[in-house]
Amino acid sequence: MISLKHVGLTFHRDGEATEVLRDFSLDVPKGRFVAILGPSGVGKSTLLRVVAGLLKPTAGAVTIATDRNKPLPVAMVFQDARLLPWRSVADNVSFGLEHGQASGHERRERASAMLGLVGLSGYESRYPHELSGGQRQRVALARALAVDPDVLLMDEPFAALDAITRETLQDELVRIHGETSKTVLFVTHSIDEAVYLADDVIAIAGRPGRLAAAITIETPRPRQRNQQDITEVAADLRRRLDELGGS
Amino acid sequence: MTRTRATALAVLGFAIFLGIWEAAPALGLVPAAILPPPSALPGAFMRELDSGVWFEAMLTSLRNYVAGLFLGSFLGVALGVATGMSHALEALLAWVVRLLRPIPGLAWVPFAILWFGIDPTAAIFIIGIGVFWISYFAALSAVRTVDRELIELADAFGFRRAHQKLTKVILPAAAPGIMAGLRTALGQAWMAVVAAEIFGVPGLGQRMMQASNLLASDVVVIYMATMAALYGIIDTAFVAIQARLLRWKR
Numbered sequence: 001m002i003s004l005k006h007v008g009l010t011f012h013r014d015g016e017a018t019e020v021l022r023d024f025s026l027d028v029p030k031g032r033f034v035a036i037l038g039p040s041g042v043g044k045s046t047l048l049r050v051v052a053g054l055l056k057p058t059a060g061a062v063t064i065a066t067d068r069n070k071p072l073p074v075a076m077v078f079q080d081a082r083l084l085p086w087r088s089v090a091d092n093v094s095f096g097l098e099h100g101q102a103s104g105h106e107r108r109e110r111a112s113a114m115l116g117l118v119g120l121s122g123y124e125s126r127y128p129h130e131l132s133g134g135q136r137q138r139v140a141l142a143r144a145l146a147v148d149p150d151v152l153l154m155d156e157p158f159a160a161l162d163a164i165t166r167e168t169l170q171d172e173l174v175r176i177h178g179e180t181s182k183t184v185l186f187v188t189h190s191i192d193e194a195v196y197l198a199d200d201v202i203a204i205a206g207r208p209g210r211l212a213a214a215i216t217i218e219t220p221r222p223r224q225r226n227q228q229d230i231t232e233v234a235a236d237l238r239r240r241l242d243e244l245g246g247s
Numbered sequence: 248m249t250r251t252r253a254t255a256l257a258v259l260g261f262a263i264f265l266g267i268w269e270a271a272p273a274l275g276l277v278p279a280a281i282l283p284p285p286s287a288l289p290g291a292f293m294r295e296l297d298s299g300v301w302f303e304a305m306l307t308s309l310r311n312y313v314a315g316l317f318l319g320s321f322l323g324v325a326l327g328v329a330t331g332m333s334h335a336l337e338a339l340l341a342w343v344v345r346l347l348r349p350i351p352g353l354a355w356v357p358f359a360i361l362w363f364g365i366d367p368t369a370a371i372f373i374i375g376i377g378v379f380w381i382s383y384f385a386a387l388s389a390v391r392t393v394d395r396e397l398i399e400l401a402d403a404f405g406f407r408r409a410h411q412k413l414t415k416v417i418l419p420a421a422a423p424g425i426m427a428g429l430r431t432a433l434g435q436a437w438m439a440v441v442a443a444e445i446f447g448v449p450g451l452g453q454r455m456m457q458a459s460n461l462l463a464s465d466v467v468v469i470y471m472a473t474m475a476a477l478y479g480i481i482d483t484a485f486v487a488i489q490a491r492l493l494r495w496k497r
Binding site: 052054071072078080082084085087095096098099127143 | 397405419422493
């Protein structure tokens with residue numbers, strides 16, 4: 001599980017201090033799908049980078065309890081697919097496996113298996129510029145899954161996609177989460193997306209960003225987008241965030 | 248314009264060029280000793296070839312060229328990449344670079360001769376210096392402009408050491424910029440070869456100057472054409488390699 005205790009982060013640049021996160025605590029049990037919701041600039045992405053270990057918190061602590069001894073307990077999916085353009089799709093997927101323990105053959109097998117999981121079998125030898133935006137994001141997801149992380153960190157992964165592709169990928173993610181039971185931290189600014197996907201929605205608001213609301217969505221999967229309890233939760237959350245003066 | 252038409256026009260243009268060149272001495276506009284007609288060249292070439300001079304001069308030049316190119320570009324790219332990755336190193340070298348950079352490669356000739364004598368090493372040194380700066384700046388700016396987000400990606404997937412970032416992300420991402428610089432260096436180095444040899448280092452340039460002193464202007468043209476042809480072949484080969492290595496680009 002992931003545990004954030006009183007995490008704060010202040011950037012210092014040119015003698016000026018910008019406080020991005022203040023006193024943020026959160027416990028995410030294993031296998032849980034948690035959406036982190038908030039408008040732009042409240043430090044959602046920063047929070048994700050703190051969990052990923054890309055940024056060091058200036059206050060508090062982050063612990064990720066992992067039951068196995070893994071080189072990479074967390075893996076990240078960025079908003080832009082961020083594929084390496086000089087690598088084939090398969091070599092992009094096996095990027096995180098190049099830490100020395102897997103042979104080339106094993107890496108290729110693993111890449112193919114992951115591409116199958118995200119619905120891109122047969123795309124191994126393509127190059128990123130030959131793919132659509134949605135396909136690139138699938139490759140990025142396969143790359144993250146390939147390292148078999150305990151935690152999947154996703155930074156608005158579908159925000160740049162068209163609506164139809166976005167809904168398809170949301171459903172794929174729900175299926176993959178069901179099949180792999182990874183813990184997922186999913187950053188989004190879309191209330192509907194958060195409520196449709198997640199077990200828990202954590203809303204962040206204000207500058208510096210602080211916990212504004214936390215709700216649990218009991219509706220079992222598979223869910224429908226227009227299902228009454230889903231839309232009601234979304235409407236209720238929207239009301240609460242409006243009262244807070246959020247988005 | 249179709250491709251065939253363009254080629255036909257290029258051939259026509261070249262034929263007209265040769266025609267004017269041939270006509271000028273034939274019509275007595277210029278003495279043949281000052282401008283040898285193209286028809287005199289095959290004979291001159293065969294003489295140079297038969298005596299073995301042409302082949303040896305070409306091999307010597309090519310050897311100096313390749314040695315200077317490798318040395319200069321290797322050191323230039325290595326230092327450029329290192330400087331691109333370290334702001335401290337860039338600051339450390341800032342004034343040294345500012346002092347040395349504007350000195351033309353040929354201005355090093357006196358020192359080249361002083362240090363190495365009239366020797367291939369002197370030619371390699373002069374070639375290397377020109378190539379060094381081109382590769383250094385190409386590599387520096389290519390590394391500087393590598394997408395920060397790709398470096399963050401390397402971090403996110405556990406490649407946190409400098410050498411891992413270098414091999415996984417920085418070098419492949421900077422490759423197009425570095426290779427564009429190397430292509431410029433190919434041409435620059437060729438000019439430096441000839442210049443160094445004109446100062447007496449054995450090779451095509453030296454043989455050309457000997458012929459010039461003997462007023463064997465047809466032989467001079469042979470060596471000029473040899474330089475053009477060699478450069479053309481090398482550049483074409485480099486472009487082919489470049490296209491193969493960078494085939495992932497659109």
